[in-house]
Amino acid sequence: METGVYIPIISDYGFKATFGNETDSLFLRTALQALIKSDTPIREVHFDKNAFEALTIDSRSGIFDLACTDENGSQFIVEMQLGLAPHFVQRMKFYALHKFNTVVERGEFDYANLPKIYTIAILAKSILPTTHFHTIANLRSEAGEIIDTQMTFITVELAKFNKQVADIKSDLEKLVYTMKTLHTTDPTQYPAFWNEEWLKRAIDELDTRKMTPEERAYFARVTAANAEAVKAEKQKIREAVEQKEIETVTRALKRGKLTIEEIAEDSGVSVDFVLNIQRGITTNQ
Structure with missing residues (x-):
């Protein structure tokens, strides 16, 4: 802030x-x-x-x-x-x-x-x-x-x-x-x-x-700690969103009813993202 x-x-x-x-x-x-x-x-x-x-x-x-x-x-x-x-x-x-x-x-x-x-x-x-x-x-x-x-x-x-x-x-x-x-x-x-x-x-x-020098130092520590917490939270959100995207694309690929381009558009991801997941599914089969 x-x-x-x-x-x-x-x-x-x-x-x-x-x-x-x-x-x-x-x-x-x-x-x-x-x-x-x-x-x-x-x-x-x-x-x-x-x-x-x-x-x-x-x-x-x-x-x-x-x-x-x-x-x-x-x-x-x-x-x-x-x-x-x-x-x-x-x-x-x-x-x-x-x-x-x-x-x-x-x-x-x-x-x-x-x-x-x-x-x-x-x-x-x-x-x-x-x-x-x-x-x-x-x-x-x-x-x-x-x-x-x-x-x-x-x-x-x-x-x-x-x-x-x-x-x-x-x-x-x-x-x-x-x-x-x-x-x-x-x-x-x-x-x-x-x-x-x-x-x-x-x-x-x-x-x-x-603020006294001690208060300034404490404020700096609290601000830094809060920034790290916010950064960590944003990373967790990004990971959660990506995991949700992976699950959505995986389900669509396994159903086999849509093209790669259609899956990408419906899921809000890139075609390369869908292709990477498709390669992973093929490798694990």
Whole structure:
């Protein structure tokens, strides 16, 4: 990901420096309150490193995970996804149900007092058939009536957010605008709300001009590691695509109903590709 003066919040380093900042949780607490649309301030959070790794990079999917609990026992899971993930809702359910099972297995609960579980997905791309950038989902009846709010799924799709600075009012809109645009914004064109304390502290953590030599070295290491993970993932995708092409061409050749040229055109590959597979089949017979 290209980086200018400010490191992107949605990068691995940026996510850790802001959402995952254990020494200063003001940004995280305010962001969580905005994401769940609560009027009640979150005054404390502690990071849960038992149920989940507090901050991890999953090179297979580009996800950054964070789990924490507030002063009332409410559980929060925050996940970031940069690439296209059409089935990300299934991953959200997996994490939420894992957390639910963890709470139940401890045996320190009754059904009337189960803690609230909020699973929050922040996605660079769109995955839902909805128009709004922020979606809150609970268990509902066929008539849309709320059945249960103990487990809540929240999705933010950055690609759907298109508000201009002049139209931004809520903390949620300020958060999403910052996540989407900070790394592309000229420092001389600050929106006024970036001077609000919760955002100012987070932005300062991402300002490359204010980084210590140790922070610069760490940022370089994380960036290099992330680049290697992306490179490895692209290679796996290429190999998977090629394997699929080989299987498709092989089936077509064995059926013997199409010409080499027709197989190449239908499979989206070159004639030489088909001929190489044909030679391999002949050799193995």
